[in-house]
Amino acid sequence: MPDYDFKSPRLFLDETLEEGRSIAATPVQANYLLNVLRLGEGAGVLAFNGRDGEWLCRIEKTAKKKLDLRLEAQLRPQPKAPDLLYCFAPLKHARLDYMVQKAVEMGAGILQPVMTQHVQAARVNVDRMRANAIEAAEQCGILTVPDCRDPLRLSDLLDGWEEGRALIFCDEKADAESPVETLAKLAEGPKALLIGPEGGFSSDERERLMAQDFSVTISLGPRILRADTAAVAALAVLQAAAGDWRSG
Template sequence: MPDYDFQSPRLFVGADLAENGTVPLDPSQANYLLSVMRLADGETVLAFNGRDGEWRCRIARTAKKKADLVAEERVRAPTPAPTLAYLFAPLKHARLDYMVQKAVEMGAGILQPVMTQHVQASRVNVERMRANAVEAAEQCGILSIPECLEPLKFDAALQAYLPRGPLIFCDEREDAESPVETLGKLPKGPLSLLIGPEGGFSTEERARLMAEAGVTAISLGPRILRADTAAVAALAVVQACVGDWRSAS
């Protein structure tokens, strides 16, 4: 990301972005810019909406606590949304927030909770998940927000994601050898990555995964990782071996 502006605040907006177009800010966004960041009328921020690239926008104050943005210049063209689907057994509260944020930073394009037999959290607040995804996207410079989907049961998740391409799952029982060679054999195209719960996959779930021709098991080393740590480790390995880290090099 050469010559990128890391200093200006970034906002995700729902409105279209076009030269001289006005973008209304919701109360929380206006409060962030005017009260938290203490930006004045006429100062600039960066805005993106997942469709029109990234724009430098001027703050146009409309009242003491209200403001719009006026798009002045497109600084980055739109880029394709990531195709990597991240499937995960939900965690509780703060650890799920952390995992979602890190998955966004690591380039996941789809966030899909999967209800496994040993799952820790029986419910997922998808709106909270999306809010964390938006915050992570604003901070790490990406131009799109991952799809944040409603939970699927384990079998339904396999039925939904196996047809789209290879599904990689992190198997704590797999031999602790490097996954690089294994991942290097996978074809290019959309991938799905499945991380299980803290207690691991059940015997039945692991057998079901190992029986599918489109599933590849990898090890994350000789140590048992927490699920949120495993997420970062697995996404890094996948992106480096078969993902957008390799294509960017």
């Protein structure tokens, strides 16, 4: 882990970031900085937009409840976006929020909701999903906001699968063999992870997934996990065995 400032407040600014520019904070951001953190004129704030790296900004108060953020210097360049595609059956409300936040923390670069036969939530609020992804990035020093995509049916996801990308399919009915050993054998290249709903995949879905030449089936152990717990466990195993944890 590189040296990083975890103490300064950090905000996502959906604007071009460049030296000398002043950007008006949103009312929510201004309230957070002025009234929650009680920061004053000239206080330092870190900013990022997912494109231009991380910048040190200074607060410039423009009114009692308004402020600008003046960009002073780039502190970290923009890294390459993670290429891990995280596919998941949506959960309801707070548990989906949690899952999205943890996926961002664990290095997912693309968030793809997948509608399965036993899915719990019939709709997905993509704007809310992106807001949770941004919040996770703000809190954890992440410079890239994942691509938050509209939901797809599982059949459509598989029909349009990207050539050369391996799909790691977490099957609750698979034998409890070591997922680390299975994943360590995967060739280099882009990867995706699929987590199903709490009701599990249907028999037809499992059969189709197992029939794909790009899919690899793993077990997450002898215990039944809630979908949000399974997401964190699977992402950790994947990153440790075949992802960016191997390179530090």
